[in-house]
Amino acid sequence: MDQRKVFINPHNNLLQLEEPIYPLVEVDQPNTFRNLFPYDEIPKIAFNDRIVPHHLPEEIFITDTTFRDGQQSRAPYTTQQIVTMYDYLHRLGGPKGLIRQSEFFLYSKKDRDAVYSCLERGYEFPEVTSWIRASKKDFELVKEIGLKETGILVSCSDYHIFYKMKMTRGEAMNHYLNIVRECLETGIAARCHLEDITRSDIHGFVIPFCSKLMKLSEEYNIPVKIRACDTMGYGVNFAGAVIPRSVQGIIYGIRTHANVPSKWLEWHGHNDFYKAVTNSTTAWLYGASGVNCSLFGIGERTGNTPLEAMVFEYAQLKGTLDGMDTTVITELAEYFENEIGYRVPSRTPFVGKNFNVTRAGIHADGLLKNEEIYNIFDTEKFLNRPVLVAVSNTSGLAGIAHWINTFFKLKGEKTVDKGHPIVANIKAWVDKEYETGRVTVITDDELIEIIQVAQEELGLYIQ
Template sequence: MEWKCVCPYNPKLKLKDIYIYDTTLRDGEQTPGVCFTKEQKLEIARKLDELGIKQIEAGFPIVSDREAEIVKTIANEGLNAEILGLCRALKKDIDKAIECDVDGIITFIATSPLHLKYKFNNKSLDEILEMGVRAVEYAKEHGLFVAFSAEDATRTPIEDLIKVHKAAEEAGADRVHIADTTGCATPQSMEFICSELSKNLKKAHIGVHCHNDFGFAVINSIYGLIGGAKAVSTTVNGIGERAGNASLEELIMALTVLYDVKLNLNIEVLTELSKMIEEYSGIKLPKNKPIVGEMVFYHESGIHVDAVIDNPLTYEPFLPEVIGQKRNIVLGKHSGCRAIAYKLKEMGIKVNKEELCEIVKRVKETREKGIFIDDEVFKKIVEEVVRR
């Protein structure tokens, strides 16, 4: 059996050399109330590396001595992933990152008229551009991979974005970022921005960093790739400021299953990684969270269960085992004879046809009284019926 079931109308994107740079340890940790320990950050970094993530943004070294120590420890862990540190477009930030032995940096500065006016007290775009160029040049002089990020890029006029990013590329930037800082981009606008940049850049990759304020972070990221981006920023479980960032697991599985993109990742660790972040961040996942939610491969409806028993792909877009998830047949008011028989077989219990019908009836009645049918409740129902 194939492990995924794809809609024939979904496009097969001819996307090559696509890669993910994960920012769970930096932007994810900027979720209000989240503060990972050194040991937790190391474990997360190792698990991201096991997944096969190309680049891990380990932190913001200038924030504190403790943060710098953690970034340095991760950078010297011997992981396959390149380790990046976040820096403002300031020499002191870059120097601190260099002390941490990182492979590269993401340096950022805001470019939108709103930020120029209120964040930088009416600085001109040319002044900001000069700061960004100096930062890129300084980092490249020290042999670092350099990504230049235009903060609030999606509210920056396209001609200004092109001007700033061309200057960053000429200064040596390996990648330039479209940061949808307030999550206000649409898929169409993200595709347009990346497409226009692609026409004007010669060597630098384009990366997209999307926030989820309107629930568009994953689809905006995909449309950025369609427009010519090569790299996508993610966080595990989509954690991050406000409504969070593009969800790592949702992006990976959407690209893999729906768009048939080859990412060459070890996806069987996705659920384990998700649970790790849920525990360490203290942010509980909705049970119906796409891909990794506890109940997204649970089935109760009799019609669904009958088909899933024969072939799970009738009601699942891909098999849960490939990402470390599991399927569960849940008993309730919608259960039919086949679901009950399946559960009885799982538990090694044999009944006749009359007893089976009575068990089905009692399961429905019990659930409609507001009682959840777990294994203990089900066993009790079976015992009552069989003892009659």
């Protein structure tokens, strides 16, 4: 007979059984979930049809790892580049600070210089935080700089505990708890990064570990946050999928069984199976207030959850941007390309060169009549990116004029119409291209070159 107490849930006014207590489960051999992760086969997604309820927190927000995970997969940013991007993130997050935190490495002088420079900005948001390994030596760096919060790497799957750390579960847990306790004793809030959570024993290690972390938090009256890290991108958001691959199952378990409040719970996703964005949104929907992202998804292997994607996921879930300045996203993309030398893939949503460019002739015709037909939203308003029509043999004079006006951002009296001599000159060149067998659209670079030639020939200039 079930001896658990019955209580009224104040959130939904329904009778519920109290949640069971999950103790640490020691094992002699690592549980590698070979039924789900046979290394010589494609990983498997299994279902048990157990459904957990939605629990969208009252407040959701974004945290940033551009200067930590985002730097692990590319050449390091300079101090000035980091500070400039930090300024952009502050503007993007708006007055409510929806880009809540940004984490930094502390190991090199360059990284520490960037931290000091960002702190000197005096912004409330994004709050400057750090990331360290679970070692006392690393913790000394946090104390030296005087940060209020630090992330701590606490690998939680048996793959890491047994194979990398060469410990038992109990030894790993005690090691982590000692580091967290030392952190709290100096008044610094801890953020525990549960690495490889989607291959971990959720009930046998993760939940009992998080429960002990909550007890430490209560003892010291200092937050201990939980970051659920889908390090390998194995998470899935399908209803009824089994843990440890189920995102909603993980979030529900940590929040309900370990009593971690939503405001201290965040998701860190990777994109190995193209699920970073949907998994992050799912984490929000099922009770995590934070999702951890990097600009343009730059990060380990296939990358992290793109920060700009979650800005628009936020707007779709909440029905408002809550003051976030989305035009900053375009400025950041231009900064990355022009100053850092990173070229965003052209078809990347929101930031790629061609993300709102219509190429098919029939689509271009509709777009010219009403841009809502083939544009996802007012991209000029939200991203300072007017919709573009690619020029082809079906574009006509009007299509070419539209391309010139939008590409060069001509307004008012500076706009050209289909009767402009330069438009006619380009149309003649385009027609000749297709008459001689061309089947592809005209590229932007080609059009820029032809416009320059036409301006010289006609002595007219469109800007």
